[in-house]
Amino acid sequence: MTVADKAAATPSPSTPKKSGCLNPLRRLFSSSKSSSATPRTMIGVAAPTAASNGTASKLAAAHAASGKVLTVDTINPHVRTAEYAVRGELAIRSEALRKKLQTDPDSLPFSQVISCNIGNPQQLGQPPITFLRQVTALLEYPALLDPANREVVKNLFPEDAIARAEKLHKAIPALGAYSHSMGIPAIRESVAKFIEKRDGFPANPEHIFLTAGASPGVQTVLQTIIANDHVGILIPIPQYPLYTAAIALNNGRAVPYYLNETGAWTLRSAEVRRAVREAREQGTDVRALCVINPGNPTGNVLSKSDMEAIVSLCYEEKLVLLADEVYQTNVYYPADQPWHSFKHVLRSMPAEVADSVELISFHSISKGMIGECGRRGGYYECVNLDAGVLAQLYKLASISLCPNVQGQLAVELMVNPPQPGDKSYDLYHGEMTGLFESLQRRAQKLGAALATLEGVECNRADGAMYLFPQITLSRAAVAAAEEAGKAPDAFYCLALLDATGVCVIPGSGFLQNPGTWHFRTTFLPPENQLDDFIERIGAFHQQFMDKYRD
Amino acid sequence: MTVADKAAATPSPSTPKKSGCLNPLRRLFSSSKSSSATPRTMIGVAAPTAASNGTASKLAAAHAASGKVLTVDTINPHVRTAEYAVRGELAIRSEALRKKLQTDPDSLPFSQVISCNIGNPQQLGQPPITFLRQVTALLEYPALLDPANREVVKNLFPEDAIARAEKLHKAIPALGAYSHSMGIPAIRESVAKFIEKRDGFPANPEHIFLTAGASPGVQTVLQTIIANDHVGILIPIPQYPLYTAAIALNNGRAVPYYLNETGAWTLRSAEVRRAVREAREQGTDVRALCVINPGNPTGNVLSKSDMEAIVSLCYEEKLVLLADEVYQTNVYYPADQPWHSFKHVLRSMPAEVADSVELISFHSISKGMIGECGRRGGYYECVNLDAGVLAQLYKLASISLCPNVQGQLAVELMVNPPQPGDKSYDLYHGEMTGLFESLQRRAQKLGAALATLEGVECNRADGAMYLFPQITLSRAAVAAAEEAGKAPDAFYCLALLDATGVCVIPGSGFLQNPGTWHFRTTFLPPENQLDDFIERIGAFHQQFMDKYRD
Secondary structure, three states: OOHHHHHHHOOOOHHHHHHHOOOHHHHHHHOOOOOOOOHHHHHOOOOOOHHHHOOHHHHHHHHHHHOOOOOOOOOOHHHHHOOOHHHOHHHHHHHHHHHHHHHOOOOOOOOOOEEOOOOOHHHHOOOOOHHHHHHHHHHHOHHHHOHHHHHHHOOOOOHHHHHHHHHHHHHOOOOOOOOOOOOOHHHHHHHHHHHHHHHOOOOOHHHEEEEOOHHHHHHHHHHHHOOOOOEEEEEEEOOOOHHHHHHHHOOOEEEEEEOEHHHOOEOOHHHHHHHHHHHHHOOOEEEEEEEEOOOOOOOOOOOHHHHHHHHHHHHHHOOEEEEEOOOOOOEOOOOOOOOOOHHHHHHOOOHHHHOOOOEEEEEEOOOOOOOOOOOOOEEEEEEOOOHHHHHHHHHHHHHOOOOOHHHHHHHHHHHOOOOOOOOOHHHHHHHHHHHHHHHHHHHHHHHHHHHOOOOEEOOOOOEOOEEOOEEOOOHHHHHHHHHHOOOHHHHHHHHHHHHHOEEOEEHHHOOOOOOOEEEEEEOOOOHHHHHHHHHHHHHHHHHHHHHOOO | OOHHHHHHHOOOOHHHHHHHOOOHHHHHHHOOOOOOOOHHHHHOOOOOOHHHHOOHHHHHHHHHHHOOOOOOOOOOHHHHHOOOHHHOHHHHHHHHHHHHHHHOOOOOOOOOOEEOOOOOHHHHOOOOOHHHHHHHHHHHOHHHHOHHHHHHHOOOOOHHHHHHHHHHHHHOOOOOOOOOOOOOHHHHHHHHHHHHHHHOOOOOHHHEEEEOOHHHHHHHHHHHHOOOOOEEEEEEEOOOOHHHHHHHHOOOEEEEEEOEHHHOOEOOHHHHHHHHHHHHHOOOEEEEEEEEOOOOOOOOOOOHHHHHHHHHHHHHHOOEEEEEOOOOOOEOOOOOOOOOOHHHHHHOOOHHHHOOOOEEEEEEOOOOOOOOOOOOOEEEEEEOOOHHHHHHHHHHHHHOOOOOHHHHHHHHHHHOOOOOOOOOHHHHHHHHHHHHHHHHHHHHHHHHHHHOOOOEEOOOOOEOOEEOOEEOOOHHHHHHHHHHOOOHHHHHHHHHHHHHOEEOEEHHHOOOOOOOEEEEEEOOOOHHHHHHHHHHHHHHHHHHHHHOOO
16 A cells, blocks of 8 residues: 555544634634735634645645655645744745845846845844854864963953853863753853842742743743643734744644734733633633733833733733743833833732742843844743643753753853953943944834835834834725735735835734734844935835825 | 633543554553553653543643643643653753762762763763864954954964855855854855765755754654654654654654664664554554664664665655764774765666655764764755745744854864865864774774673664663563662663763663663763773673672
């Protein structure tokens, strides 16, 4: 019997189950007037596809016809369903344009592609933090720490970078070895101290997992929480698409709650309660609430009182709080309401709440002013988690052996930077402040410029690295998009890319209120290019609006 | 309605399905006389646990009782079921002993813990390859490539390392940026050239995915292949436990085929055919065959004719061939039969086979003489894969953004080392040869020593980094193990660790022929400590055999 015969003889048990499962997102969006134009990007999770509506024999026929064991129709349907717009159609097209410019620089109406699809500061020219790279370079090549070379090395590296590298070399003698699966113990201790200092409450290094960026941490945690296809995870709309992707891969249910766009994208706990109630009424086992603060793509920064309401809600509704806090140092406004961690807010509440709500908080070296995206480093801290669950997370980490040590080192240097009085402090402080103030200016300038465009409304980014303007598109534009088989916002973003080389991501990749259209752009283009960037977008926008005027 | 009420009201659909599913490993091992002593480690995949045999209401009760949303009983049952012995009970105990020695050096009958549980050469003192670290250090801190510093830098780094770093710096100007999700294009081109030179057949950089070590590549590929809980993956017994872990996490079926221990752990295709036939008769959709060559934990190196038989089998039975080739440069014997890649063997066959069998081959920077485990780098090459499936793998990679750039750089330096005539060639060649010959001597010496022990048989390691001796244990030892609630081999390994500080892994973690007992040890202890190491193990072994003599 061949594989194909066998597949035909064995109906896949997951296929009929899938088509019968309730999905709140599908239900919510199914009555949207625009759903026909954007069936996949709008729904994001568990969208109906040919295969999931089909039968096992149909899969087997596709399998037999192609001659391949693996085809798009035979692979894991959850892999097929997952979407990740940040590196999706727009990003792939922008790569093709970049290649075209390399071989034929005059072939396009612009001379360079500007990738604003992803928060990737060093790609757009942001320099690395000097002290961080000095220490990592010293650790890479052990001869640089050899006392015999000290006189030469002192000409290239400041003494405190050398001292720090020596200290780390003692704690981590074999940089090339697999570390502890949760991360190097000395670095987890540094992270715990950083959290304690930040929050004013103790942190336990044994509850901290170092990761290769925040994304693998989120994926591991969601994989652990989603026990079956009835488990629901509350996600903000708009969201960062890692969440819908990871929920889809684990065959869970994304339960959307809507951020309040007209109120600067605030999170209202009443709206979360509505989402919990409705999902539970539909049989969804709602277990966790994802909050991104500062917001991605919204830029909103939560107030302490809103955070307290969210923690109370988690206590009352028995929800695990997943706090994506990777933009915690990218907070530009308001100066009088500083950013608070959920750990701080939780621990500040009455003991029955403080000691019971399960919280997992994610942080990363990729954001802030560090911006070490390619190095892949981060951590998550578990608060009030069951010891047995911590052991399971440890086991999961061990299956992948360990997070990369170079990323772990950068976590150490992020949480333990030069201090006043250290030789490198002034340079470090100047670099951090300079980058911060520049991000603040760019956020303000680009946001204000976008808000002046016809039919565009744009909330200020109080934090993070993104603006998420709403565009009101004409009926003619929506019709042209439908003609092209694209969501209206994707149609707009593709036209922008083709006309200007600017790559942004349509709001449908982040999900949005039905019938509204947005795009997400970073405000990371270098400051000296920002005027040109704004002009390019403005000129395109006007042409687009004129072309599709009703 | 609270979460607990909801969980009680909503039976988990995965629970009844799970308990009803056929599992070939469970079936195979259920009649083993020793299964009662080792229910979890022996079965490895989809072992029955309290939760998976229980009911949804039982889960909800546990949930309500602990007050936590997440408990071991409520999390993803596939996370709970997955086992990874290499960093399991023995490794965790060895860490505790190491900590104890730090605080109280005289508290144990040994002065140091020797971790032979994992192929982690630099942890046991193997030095890194100098050229690799020189280039990565230069790239870490851009000032080192500044022409203004050249005269000083030339005193620390050879000119070809500087030239290489400059070349890579041009190809990868922003080391701190997310790279292409499949890996930096220039490095994928280097990998393709390396494969072409190695195999004599073309390789396509667009079919090569850089990864953070081989493990995440294997996990991604298995996640993609396992479409539902009827999909079976053929794995060798003994296996590397990443495979059973990843299959369990994806709720697939591990379909065991047995390597021939009395024939130096050779892989017989007739045995694979038996496994395929029996699994398909039981309704398993057997889709892929995992082969580890050189073998882990067996050390076997396949002959070209055996590999041809395996490829033919994949063609006839329509199986995707997953070739774990991370030990491809750790081949010590025989000199007259060099290691061949499956890509080379496949492409050397008639066109109908060469152009149709789907092959995915994994490689890593962690093994060989490079041994850069902590850096996490590797790649997989896809051969004859459907273009749509490649696009899905690309999308999956993009959800995690990119493999860490420092690991990618080490892949570049592994596949593109100094060449004869380069300033660094002699040092590089000397380091590689010295490490290789030392590994070869250690493999031989430790293998021969283990084979002299009472009741121990040990095949020679022709490749890789491990020995997998079989121990014949007395009835008294088996009874003592049962008394202690341990598998007999785990009981032996725990006693070895407690007596000597030597950490090895019981064979039950790798799976083994029912009723046989083994352990896996690396042969990585430094050569100057090997006599002492052998003596420690020998003395313990004799005491253990005497203590439990029937």
